[in-house]
Amino acid sequence: NAGVTQTPKFRILKIGQSMTLQCTQDMNHNYMYWYRQDPGMGLKLIYYSVGAGITDKGEVPNGYNVSRSTTEDFPLRLELAAPSQTSVYFCASSYSSGAGQYFGPGTRLTVT
Amino acid sequence: GQQLNQSPQSMFIQEGEDVSMNCTSSSIFNTWLWYKQDPGEGPVLLIALYKAGELTSNGRLTAQFGITRKDSFLNISASIPSDVGIYFCAGLPSGSARQLTFGSGTQLTVLP
Numbered sequence: 001n002a003g004v005t006q007t008p009k010f011r012i013l014k015i016g017q018s019m020t021l022q023c024t025q026d027m028n029h030n031y032m033y034w035y036r037q038d039p040g041m042g043l044k045l046i047y048y049s050v051g052a053g054i055t056d057k058g059e060v061p062n063g064y065n066v067s068r069s070t071t072e073d074f075p076l077r078l079e080l081a082a083p084s085q086t087s088v089y090f091c092a093s094s095y096s097s098g099a100g101q102y103f104g105p106g107t108r109l110t111v112t
Numbered sequence: 113g114q115q116l117n118q119s120p121q122s123m124f125i126q127e128g129e130d131v132s133m134n135c136t137s138s139s140i141f142n143t144w145l146w147y148k149q150d151p152g153e154g155p156v157l158l159i160a161l162y163k164a165g166e167l168t169s170n171g172r173l174t175a176q177f178g179i180t181r182k183d184s185f186l187n188i189s190a191s192i193p194s195d196v197g198i199y200f201c202a203g204l205p206s207g208s209a210r211q212l213t214f215g216s217g218t219q220l221t222v223l224p
Contacts (some may be wrong), residue, residue, distance in 0.1 A: 004154075031210075042200060042216045043155070050210065058211060090154050097210040098143040098162070101202075103154035 003025050006091050012110045013081040021076040021107050022029040023091030030098035031094045033058075033101060034066065036087040043090065049074055050097070081111045118201050118215030126223050131188040133218045135201035143204035144177050144184035145212070150197045158199075159186070181206070191222050 007022045025032065030051045035043040035058075044059030049068040063085060065077040074093075078085060088108050092101040118135045125131055135144070143162055147155035159170050161177035161184060168175055174187045184203070188195055201215040 017123040033211075034126075043214045045211055048211060092154075098204045100145050100160045101212065102157065103147075106152075106154050 004093055004102055006089075006104035006107050009105065010108045011052075012112065015081060015083065017081050018077070018079050019024055019081070019109075020031060021078075021089055021091075021109075023074045023076070023104060024072050025074075025093040025102070026072065027090075027093060028071060029093035029102075030071065030075070031093055031097060031099075031101075032068065033092045033094075034074070034076045035090045035092065036060065036085075037090060037106075037107060038087050046076065046089075049098065054103075066100045078109075083111050085109065115159040116201060116203060116213050116215040120218060121216070122219040122221070124221045124223060125191055127193060129191055131191055131195070131220060132185060133199060133220075134183060134185045134202075135203070136183040137203065137205075137213075138182065140181045140206045141184075141203035141213075142181075142206050143212075144175070145202040146173075146175050146184070146186045147202065148197050149200065149217075149218060155200055159192045181183060188220075191220075193222050193224065196220060196222050 004025045012013045033048040034046040048068040049055045088106045091104045094101040146158045149155040159175040166177040172189045175187045198217045200217045202212040
């Protein structure tokens with residue numbers, strides 16, 4: 001049982017480049033989330049999904065897009081990378097909105 | 113959005129000492145969760161609380177869901193070096209909220 005997996009673990013992007021952060025969970029959870037964590041700070045919600053085909057904005061959605069075509073996968077897309085998007089990105093999943101969320105190991109992204 | 117005040121921001125304690133940290137809010141929460149994050153890793157769920165007044169233990173960790181539903185406490189007894197890390201509280205606000213609100217974290221350092 002792998003839980004929540006994320007790829008890549010590290011990435012360096014140039015300003016204006018695009019990339020997709022991958023997230024997969026094998027717990028059959030309906031709810032999935034994307035957070036960013038800046039150094040020394042807490043977690044900020046970017047987007048979330050309550051099931052396949054349904055996504056919604058979180059606290060800081062600008063500059064990002066998501067899709068949820070399957071229960072297992074919830075990729076996060078950066079279209080035009082900016083230095084302000086340098087952060088650690090965490091994907092999480094949960095059985096329901098009130099249940100504990102299980103986090104992946106994170107993707108460290110640097111935009112220069 | 114909802115705000116969670118987590119305190120203290122950081123703690124330095126001697127190995128063997130007990131630790132206490134808390135989260136408070138001006139609003140009512142339906143769920144309280146406590147996470148631990150090790151350096152370079154994703155947060156790991158420690159304890160989940162779903163009912164006002166609930167007291168739950170996980171080894172040396174004990175957490176309580178405040179009676180007013182506006183606060184929660186985490187206690188760690190007989191601290192050991194591997195307790196070092198950042199501890200986050202998170203809560204699900206009452207109402208139709210689907211998103212957790214996270215505290216800003218407590219950085220715990222255990223001195224030998």
